[in-house]
Amino acid sequence: xxxxxxxxxxxxxxxxxxxxxxxxxxxxxxxxxxxxxxxxxxxxxxxxxxxxxxxxxxxxxxxxx
Amino acid sequence: xxxxxxxxxxxxxxxxxxxxxxxxxxxxxxxxxxxxxxxxxxxxxxxxxxxxxxxxxxxxxxxxxxxxxxxxxxxxxxxxxxxxxxxxxxxxxxxxxxxxxxxxxxxxxxxxxxxxxxxxxx
Numbered sequence: 001x002x003x004x005x006x007x008x009x010x011x012x013x014x015x016x017x018x019x020x021x022x023x024x025x026x027x028x029x030x031x032x033x034x035x036x037x038x039x040x041x042x043x044x045x046x047x048x049x050x051x052x053x054x055x056x057x058x059x060x061x062x063x064x065x
Numbered sequence: 066x067x068x069x070x071x072x073x074x075x076x077x078x079x080x081x082x083x084x085x086x087x088x089x090x091x092x093x094x095x096x097x098x099x100x101x102x103x104x105x106x107x108x109x110x111x112x113x114x115x116x117x118x119x120x121x122x123x124x125x126x127x128x129x130x131x132x133x134x135x136x137x138x139x140x141x142x143x144x145x146x147x148x149x150x151x152x153x154x155x156x157x158x159x160x161x162x163x164x165x166x167x168x169x170x171x172x173x174x175x176x177x178x179x180x181x182x183x184x185x186x187x
Contacts, residue, residue: 004183008156012175014148016072028067031183038159040075048067
């Protein structure tokens with residue numbers, strides 16, 4: 001059982017970087033959206049390796065059914 | 066899945082501006098008409114240390130109006146600190162509204178790291 005956290009780094013000039021950790025499926029986007037929309041305009045988004053791994057594993061399960 | 070998002074901060078929340086001012090030991094922000102070098106603007110005025118004119122937050126569009134004459138009428142570092150304080154306080158307020166716990170940590174490079182604990186595993 002891993003914990004789900006949202007990590008926010010606020011730089012000395014007030015810009016922010018939001019990173020989700022420990023979420024399954026697509027819920028990480030929903031989980032952190034309230035913080036992202038409260039802070040301002042999104043300028044960049046990167047999907048981490050975990051995202052692609054999770055997706056391909058799910059596809060394999062479906063293909064095996 | 067996990068993702069990383071970069072955000073350009075917009076100042077839209079009165080409560081978080083007040084909290085940022087308290088955090089930085091600045092005078093309470095004032096709603097009203099504020100004089101800049103050229104004309105007056107309406108919004109939430111924040112008094113920064115050594116600044117000739119207030120920084121005026123337009124909470125509707127999230128933008129700031131100020132006139133520091135390229136640093137001669139107010140150092141940029143104070144505005145940066147205010148924006149950082151605002152982003153930190155806004156994040157804490159929003160996370161607590163959702164019932165999440167937040168821990169704050171100062172990093173060596175001057176950044177602030179906030180960890181929002183959303184709960185246990187799936």
